[in-house]
Amino acid sequence: MKKKLCILSIIIIIAGIVMVAVKGFNVGLEYKAHRALVVPMGTEYSKADIKGITNEVFGKQKVIIKNGSIYNDTAVIELENASDEQINTLRDKVIEKYNLRAKAEELKAEQEKAAAENKTENTETTEKKELTNDGILKIENLEIPRVTLLDLSKQYSWYVLVATVIILVYFMFEYRKLNAGMVLFKSVALLAISELLYAAIIALVRYPIDKVIIAAAVAIYISVLTYLNFVFAKEKAEKFSKTEKSK
Amino acid sequence: MKKNNTLKIVLAMLVVVLVSLVAFGGVYQGRKLLKGNLFGSDFKAKQVATYKVEEEKKSEEKATDTAADANKQEENSAEPTNAPEPTKTAEEKSKMYKEAKNKIENRLRDMQVEEFLVRLNEDTGNLAIEIPNDADVAALYRVVNKGTAEIQNQNTKETIIGNNGFKNITAKLETVNTSVPTVIINIEFTNEAKNTFRNVNPNYKDDSGTEQEATFAFILNGQTLYTDSANSFIETAKNGNLNLNMTQTKDQEKLDKSYKEALTLAAVIKSGELPVAFNVETVQYVQNEVNYKAIIVTAIVIGAILFVIAVLKFKTKAILPCLSLIGYVASLLLVLIPANVKLTWFSVMGIAIVTIINYAIIIQSISNDKKFMQNFVKTLSVLLPCLIAAVVFCCAPYLELASLGVIIFWGVIVMFVYDVLITRVLVNK
Numbered sequence: 001m002k003k004k005l006c007i008l009s010i011i012i013i014i015a016g017i018v019m020v021a022v023k024g025f026n027v028g029l030e031y032k033a034h035r036a037l038v039v040p041m042g043t044e045y046s047k048a049d050i051k052g053i054t055n056e057v058f059g060k061q062k063v064i065i066k067n068g069s070i071y072n073d074t075a076v077i078e079l080e081n082a083s084d085e086q087i088n089t090l091r092d093k094v095i096e097k098y099n100l101r102a103k104a105e106e107l108k109a110e111q112e113k114a115a116a117e118n119k120t121e122n123t124e125t126t127e128k129k130e131l132t133n134d135g136i137l138k139i140e141n142l143e144i145p146r147v148t149l150l151d152l153s154k155q156y157s158w159y160v161l162v163a164t165v166i167i168l169v170y171f172m173f174e175y176r177k178l179n180a181g182m183v184l185f186k187s188v189a190l191l192a193i194s195e196l197l198y199a200a201i202i203a204l205v206r207y208p209i210d211k212v213i214i215a216a217a218v219a220i221y222i223s224v225l226t227y228l229n230f231v232f233a234k235e236k237a238e239k240f241s242k243t244e245k246s247k
Numbered sequence: 248m249k250k251n252n253t254l255k256i257v258l259a260m261l262v263v264v265l266v267s268l269v270a271f272g273g274v275y276q277g278r279k280l281l282k283g284n285l286f287g288s289d290f291k292a293k294q295v296a297t298y299k300v301e302e303e304k305k306s307e308e309k310a311t312d313t314a315a316d317a318n319k320q321e322e323n324s325a326e327p328t329n330a331p332e333p334t335k336t337a338e339e340k341s342k343m344y345k346e347a348k349n350k351i352e353n354r355l356r357d358m359q360v361e362e363f364l365v366r367l368n369e370d371t372g373n374l375a376i377e378i379p380n381d382a383d384v385a386a387l388y389r390v391v392n393k394g395t396a397e398i399q400n401q402n403t404k405e406t407i408i409g410n411n412g413f414k415n416i417t418a419k420l421e422t423v424n425t426s427v428p429t430v431i432i433n434i435e436f437t438n439e440a441k442n443t444f445r446n447v448n449p450n451y452k453d454d455s456g457t458e459q460e461a462t463f464a465f466i467l468n469g470q471t472l473y474t475d476s477a478n479s480f481i482e483t484a485k486n487g488n489l490n491l492n493m494t495q496t497k498d499q500e501k502l503d504k505s506y507k508e509a510l511t512l513a514a515v516i517k518s519g520e521l522p523v524a525f526n527v528e529t530v531q532y533v534q535n536e537v538n539y540k541a542i543i544v545t546a547i548v549i550g551a552i553l554f555v556i557a558v559l560k561f562k563t564k565a566i567l568p569c570l571s572l573i574g575y576v577a578s579l580l581l582v583l584i585p586a587n588v589k590l591t592w593f594s595v596m597g598i599a600i601v602t603i604i605n606y607a608i609i610i611q612s613i614s615n616d617k618k619f620m621q622n623f624v625k626t627l628s629v630l631l632p633c634l635i636a637a638v639v640f641c642c643a644p645y646l647e648l649a650s651l652g653v654i655i656f657w658g659v660i661v662m663f664v665y666d667v668l669i670t671r672v673l674v675n676k
Binding site: 033036038064065066067068069070074140142143144145146147151155156159162163166167170171211212215216218219221223225226228229230 | 367533591599630
């Protein structure tokens, strides 16, 4: 059974390596280079409505909609790419959906009325405000560069390495009667195989890599070390009881 | 004896139910205590700032300047021509952008920003920085400060020490040796800088040719932060250290603000001058979307699977001990509130790890004939690698790893207390 599991693991790891070499990992949208469209509607909106509009405008492209303001009046639409045409269409549909043109015209009328009452003072400001009202809904198209997996792992790798070295030294000392070299080899081998297997499965099923996946990798690392300690402790206890019996 | 045991079991389960209600239901004073937990930016809002490289503007200005120069040269051909600056290759530019990114990351770390993510477009140099919404947003503007620091003779405008002369810069809040709390920046100079101070001329010749004592100034990006007479400056600095008193006040708010500014200043100068200047394009609030229902459903499904496995294997013996794990998770969450632990995806994984370890201890105890405490003490030694990793991670300046370390640490302590008081009673029945 153990042999079969070993062979299966090796096959999955090799398949995973091939997949990574050919296609790479499937990185989640958040970590890819993408655009963030900031849509300041100035009025409360519904995510479902925006989702419906983005489905119409961007089709099957993956879109994440987030709230861009504490007042729930700005949407941030994250997607891989958006052409100027698509942004204009989005703009028009949002204006139509939330009746922003009428609201802008109402505001313009109020400002013109106020300007008319104070004619000499406000001529300049009226002109400026007219210019601003022309852009009823300005959608900002922000470039969000990618984060490489190497960059992400930089934050964790040093501390994981330090912890691993300390734990391996502890294993070699505590279980020296089981042959320190063998203990070290088994520990490194099991750690490497478990993480490679995990990475291979993620690569093969094309699960988008995000923080949860990275956190799970660290969780697997800790679980494997705990399991190794349990196995070595058991082996040591068995060896000790055999030695006692033979005496 | 049997009645005593039954009473103990009932009491233990009542404690489990009560603790779970308090943590998950918020019975105590009607407050949802679980929501009192601080959430990291994985679950809350963040500020996202985007930056563009300033050189694009400057190269356009240079192009118009060069065109204007060319026009002047046509009019007056006796004037010598200026050789154009060699343009950098894409590779060189990419290297500069990466260097700038590394320095910005070092600055954010030194500014004690717990969570940050710096994104770089290596081709254009465009940057994006994400920090939690409750962090100091001013950091997003200060972190891209070019950081050109120098000690200058204000009278002759001569640069005495440049960026390379600063070995280390730290900011501290002095409350012991001063009557009024003072924010101090301590500058440590390199050996070369110390020698320069020993040999520098503290005087200058004024318009009438008379030698006067010069004024030295500490300047950052053209802004004078500190001035003093040359001799006074040299007297302190030639030994390698210079203390600059920034703010003295008893007002706690002003003090905190000034200390943060000093930290930023120290971080900016310590990391060195950025090879590239950046302009802030936008700073945008973004609320992270987390499907809490999915997390809860996943936790319930995994818990249910483990429960069913245990019950199938050990029948009724496993029911109450496994159910008590709900109380363990609730106790851990309650302990995390006063411990001020911020929850991130890493800490959620940490909670999962310690719960599964506790589950394994329970299964181990049920599966053999030994008493729970015998199994428990044996298993605690197995947790040593966990604790070592937890202690190392607690030292990380990154919130995610640190929160994982703290969760594991508290998880083991709560496991010890909870299992001795509650689980032992349910397993030993």
